[in-house]
Amino acid sequence: MNELLTGFLSSIGLAWWVEITTDSPRCVYYFGPFPNKKMAQSHQSGYLEDLEREGATNIKIMIKRCKPSNLTIYDEKADAGFNKMPGVLSGQY
Template sequence: MTTIWQHLKEITINSFNSLGLAWWVEITTQNPRCTYYFGPFLSSAEAKVAIKGYLEDLESEGAQGIGINVKRCKPENLTIADDLGERLDRKVKPAFSGQM
């Protein structure tokens, strides 16, 4: 059940994201050569808290050479598979969906 506060947070995140002010976790992997964007988040602190889960998922899939960067940005594609020259688009979900 969505509370009024969760709804207001989602509106705020969407507004920040549309202005390029939201925080994103950018994870690059060397094998496979990919760049992943996870977010958006209202603060860098919220983004940093979420990193552990993303790393666990990528490591369980066998990703190697992982680099992490938390930054304000507005990614056009959420997954970029450099090895294949592909840009895969995942649907953007609010940062708090399923993470709280």
């Protein structure tokens, strides 16, 4: 029954999601859906640990109601530009 409710809430954009943004890689991740905010909050630490273990930096977490069209959004252009800045991660000064 819970999965049916969560599916319905997700289809109309009222399900809860954990939105995580990172600077490196330059991504937005969506984890969910969850039937309520409390359940989403209870799962966020596991997602955070996974991203930290993978080396993600400047991680920001937001719990919100939404209907993401993609679960991972990678900003390849911004990520490539950030890594090519002189003196930043390139070893050039």
